[in-house]
Amino acid sequence: MKNSKVTAVIAGMGAELRSLKSADGTEYLWQGDTKYWKDRAPNLFPIVGRLTQGKYTYKGKTYEMTIHGFARNSEFEVIETGNDRIVFVLNENAETFKCYPFKFRFTVTYTLTGDTLYTEYGVTNTGDSELIASAGGHPGFNVPFGGEGKFEDWYLEFEPKRDAKEIILSAACFITDDTKPFKLQDGRLPLKHSLFDNDAIVLADMPETVTLKSDISKRAVKVGYPGMKYLGLWHKPKTDAPYICIEPWASLPSYDGVVCDFDTKRDMAKIKPNETYSVGYSIGIS
Numbered sequence: 001m002k003n004s005k006v007t008a009v010i011a012g013m014g015a016e017l018r019s020l021k022s023a024d025g026t027e028y029l030w031q032g033d034t035k036y037w038k039d040r041a042p043n044l045f046p047i048v049g050r051l052t053q054g055k056y057t058y059k060g061k062t063y064e065m066t067i068h069g070f071a072r073n074s075e076f077e078v079i080e081t082g083n084d085r086i087v088f089v090l091n092e093n094a095e096t097f098k099c100y101p102f103k104f105r106f107t108v109t110y111t112l113t114g115d116t117l118y119t120e121y122g123v124t125n126t127g128d129s130e131l132i133a134s135a136g137g138h139p140g141f142n143v144p145f146g147g148e149g150k151f152e153d154w155y156l157e158f159e160p161k162r163d164a165k166e167i168i169l170s171a172a173c174f175i176t177d178d179t180k181p182f183k184l185q186d187g188r189l190p191l192k193h194s195l196f197d198n199d200a201i202v203l204a205d206m207p208e209t210v211t212l213k214s215d216i217s218k219r220a221v222k223v224g225y226p227g228m229k230y231l232g233l234w235h236k237p238k239t240d241a242p243y244i245c246i247e248p249w250a251s252l253p254s255y256d257g258v259v260c261d262f263d264t265k266r267d268m269a270k271i272k273p274n275e276t277y278s279v280g281y282s283i284g285i286s
Helices: 094-099
Strands: 006-010 017-022 055-058 061-064 077-080 085-091 104-113 116-125 131-133 140-142 154-159 164-169 175-182 188-190 201-204 209-214 221-224 230-234 243-249 269-271 276-285
Touching: 006 104, 006 116, 017 116, 017 276, 061 094, 116 131, 116 269, 175 201, 209 243, 221 243, 269 276
Parallel strands: none
Antiparallel strands: 006 017, 055 061, 077 085, 085 104, 104 116, 116 276, 131 269, 140 243, 154 188, 154 209, 164 175, 164 201, 201 230, 209 221, 221 276, 230 243
16 A cells, blocks of 8 residues: 555565655564564454453353464455455354354454555444454554664653543463553653563553654654553563564453453453444554
């Protein structure tokens, strides 16, 4: 996808965004490195995060599913393509039924408008009983952009300027019911690698947008996440990884030590037959 301001490249595998460049050729998206993290911007479906023991139950049966679900490792079909819009689709199949007993149509729609790329997830229930699902994004961004400065010269600026709430994770990176105020410095979170020594920062009740920027650069990325209840911030723990993931989530990982029942799993969308659940986020570059 391309216009006068942005070029985006998307792969059929996982319908994953693979590159996001400005008109001068600067790459904003993390390009993957097995030393730190091999992915770039996976799409999360039908769960977000980890399941305790990699399992969940539904209607008395136990299923296994890997972290963030199976969509990121599935080949999507392209059903619409153009310079400003591409639509990918994944339907249930023999492999998905092994870990997810629902009929579905999962679409990932990318729309490019000016300097902003919009990602929309659509989950349609094609079965004859209730479908339970969630979705989220996991884009990684280079820090710094264009080699301008070092990691610590950059910060996240939230708008509007107010504090958020941090969900406390267990040592095994599952959620708990504990929260604490997430204090910002005049709406800003200065970046430092030690922020992620205990893995992800998970926020709730956060401001509507966040911008990755620096006072020594004119380059920035602004992520908006209308309708998303949570935001994950992450890079590989205890490293000097030159990227940060800004992850809009519609739901959360499992509780520590609890193999969840899908019927009662927190924040999951419950979709009636022939209905569609939609949520998404945007990335604006400058």
